[in-house]
Amino acid sequence: MAPEQVIYSRGLYHGLPTFHQHEGRQYTALVLGASGITGAYITRALSRSPHWKTIFAVSRSKPHEQALPDHVVHVPIDLLSEPDEIAEAFEHNNVAPDYVFFAAYIQPKTKPGEALGSNMAEIERINVLLLRNLLSALEIAHISPKRILLQTGAKHYGVHLGPTLTPMEESDPRYLRAPNFYFPQEDLLWNWCQRLAVEWNVTRPGFIVGAVPNAAMNKAYGLAVYASVQAELGAELDYPGSVIAWEAEKHLSAAELIGYHAEWAVLTDAAKNEALNIADDSMFTYAKFWPTLASWYGLKYGVPGPTKESITMPVAPPPRGFGGPGKIDFAWSFQEWARRDDVQAAWKRLGTKHGLVKSPFDDITGVFGILDGDISSPWARSISMGKSRKLGWHGYVDSHEAIFATINELAELKMVPPVPKAFGQRVRYVGYQPID
Numbered sequence: 494m495a496p497e498q499v500i501y502s503r504g505l506y507h508g509l510p511t512f513h514q515h516e517g518r519q520y521t522a523l524v525l526g527a528s529g530i531t532g533a534y535i536t537r538a539l540s541r542s543p544h545w546k547t548i549f550a551v552s553r554s555k556p557h558e559q560a561l562p563d564h565v566v567h568v569p570i571d572l573l574s575e576p577d578e579i580a581e582a583f584e585h586n587n588v589a590p591d592y593v594f595f596a597a598y599i600q601p602k603t604k605p606g607e608a609l610g611s612n613m614a615e616i617e618r619i620n621v622l623l624l625r626n627l628l629s630a631l632e633i634a635h636i637s638p639k640r641i642l643l644q645t646g647a648k649h650y651g652v653h654l655g656p657t658l659t660p661m662e663e664s665d666p667r668y669l670r671a672p673n674f675y676f677p678q679e680d681l682l683w684n685w686c687q688r689l690a691v692e693w694n695v696t697r698p699g700f701i702v703g704a705v706p707n708a709a710m711n712k713a714y715g716l717a718v719y720a721s722v723q724a725e726l727g728a729e730l731d732y733p734g735s736v737i738a739w740e741a742e743k744h745l746s747a748a749e750l751i752g753y754h755a756e757w758a759v760l761t762d763a764a765k766n767e768a769l770n771i772a773d774d775s776m777f778t779y780a781k782f783w784p785t786l787a788s789w790y791g792l793k794y795g796v797p798g799p800t801k802e803s804i805t806m807p808v809a810p811p812p813r814g815f816g817g818p819g820k821i822d823f824a825w826s827f828q829e830w831a832r833r834d835d836v837q838a839a840w841k842r843l844g845t846k847h848g849l850v851k852s853p854f855d856d857i858t859g860v861f862g863i864l865d866g867d868i869s870s871p872w873a874r875s876i877s878m879g880k881s882r883k884l885g886w887h888g889y890v891d892s893h894e895a896i897f898a899t900i901n902e903l904a905e906l907k908m909v910p911p912v913p914k915a916f917g918q919r920v921r922y923v924g925y926q927p928i929d
Contacts, residue, residue: 500887503541506750506893508887512847514543519546523590523638525627526597528900530711531644531751535594538752540565544760545733552597557706557906569860572597573622576629583634592759593631593641600859617674619777624678628685640692640759643682644751645675647699647770647876651812655819656872658812663768663880669813679768686766695768699865699876702895703748706851712800713899715864717909718840718853720790724913725839730787731795732779734869735822738832739780741798744772744773744876747895750888754881754897763884768803772876775892779868785893789900789912800824824870827861827925843910850907879908897914 526532527550528857532640540562548565551693561756568586570579582588602613606893613714624643629753631638650661651668667676679695686693702713723730732739752770758764787794791855801823830836837854853860878886899914904911 498885502597504888505647505898507766507889508896510886512757512760514684514762515544519544520591521549521589522548522592523549523551523588524594524595524596526595526737527567527709528556528595528705529598529612529795530701530705531698531748531755532558532594532596533705534703534752534875535596535750535755536565538749538756539662542756544613544756544806549586549590550778553769554707558741565694572626573619574626576626577633579626579630580613581638583630588634589636590638593914594628594639594644594755594759595624595627595641596644599623602856602859611673612673614688617672617677619735620674621677621681623682628840630679632689638691640694640765641682641686641765642694642696642755642801643678643699643760644696644755645678646697646701647874649671649675649697652699652872652874653866654808655806655811656813656816656873658878659873660875661770662769662850662877663708670808690764694764694766696755696758696771697876698751699744699769700744701748701751702892702899704899704906704908705730708907710859710863712863712867713896714853714903714908715827715901716896717859717900717912719830719864721794721843722788722839724790724792725843726835728792729795730790732783732793732797732823732826732868733823733827733865734779734797735800735871736797737871738869739783739820740778740869741873743777743779743863743874745775745777745892745895746772746876747892747899749895752920754886757817758881759886761884761886764881767880767909769881769884770876770878771881773876773890773892773895774878774888775890777892782893782896786896789897789914791913802826818850819870819872820901821866821871823865827864827868828857831857831861847904849909862921 500508524536525533527536533556536550539548549568550565551568551570553571570582591708599619601612648725650665652656684692692799751771784794801824804821806819900912903909
């Protein structure tokens with residue numbers, strides 16, 4: 494007879510786990526990258542759970558939550574410091590975790606004229622160093638957790654390089670025709686855990702949707718900026734990609750759901766020493782989302798038209814293992830749009846009107862390059878959640894609702910204007926139709 498499971502809903506999130514096998518027990522957590530797009534939400538999820546007596550939230554800057562619960566302790570540490578300095582900070586703050594959640598990530602800025610992700614050697618160097626410094630510091634401080642969770646992502650499967658095997662499954666082979674810092678991170682963790690008899694998890698989200706002030710790789714921010722400016726200009730919500738990209742299934746990962754899944758992973762004995770995908774498990778295409786996004790801002794929406802430009806990916810065969818390199822066709826790019834004088838002038842007006850504190854145009858490649866890569870790429874990003882489901886995970890969120898909630902959180906942070914309209918039902922696509 495299968496063991497009984499009790500699940501619950503919290504707001505938009507459904508099928509969330511409870512842990513009867515841990516009833517009456519409380520643990521200590523260490524969250525690295527606690528001010529980042531997933532570290533903040535892991536901290537939030539743990540702080541709401543009854544199973545955590547102390548949560549050490551490590552980041553250079555304080556997590557953006559206005560009032561952290563008393564059992565969340567911010568420990569300001571730069572993981573690029575020497576391991577003995579990190580170990581000293583752990584000892585000074587009495588950090589003794591049962592479980593470690595590593596969500597730290599640094600996205601080095603590209604040089605002018607370089608494409609997003611073109612500096613892969615530096616991305617690998619700095620992010621592997623973050624993890625190596627942590628593991629060395631834990632050993633120096635004689636900290637031996639029960640389990641360490643490392644968050645990587647769907648780039649493990651090569652989604653940023655071209656068409657992959659779909660749906661993407663945890664057992665898919667590594668794609669080794671291009672550098673990928675996830676692989677040395679995984680190997681570093683596995684070897685360390687094996688040597689010290691520590692359990693591990695690796696989790697792999699897709700494109701992450703969340704709201705924090707310093708989030709890298711956050712497409713909800715760019716989408717909100719684009720829609721707000723188009724509304725200010727009295728323009729349509731134009732779509733730049735091909736009809737293939739319009740119809741491709743592209744699973745998302747809400748940061749809040751990632752937080753719940755991370756807790757479930759480390760507290761589930763059957764999940765120990767496993768790599769696990771984490772996605773909303775909600776079908777998502779731009780064919781359905783673009784009209785919905787337009788409706789939130791009271792805009793007419795555009796549909797795919799003739800494409801004028803293309804980018805051919807630099808690797809072949811692509812990650813799926815056969816065929817020519819991936820090719821992205823588009824009519825225009827978000828980075829080009831963001832450099833227009835009228836766009837930047839419209840944002841200044843919106844900033845004055847709504848008291849906005851951040852300009853997305855300070856990092857055009859970082860904010861809008863991700864939109865170009867996501868929206869116009871024609872290959873599917875279907876992420877299998879079968880492995881987690883077989884182990885007892887049932888979490889779900891509607892990706893449209895998660896994006897809407899995230900934009901509202903970004904508005905509360907004064908990063909974007911508020912959404913003009915309340916969330917309603919999905920808009921049914923019936924061809925090119927204006928939205929009243």
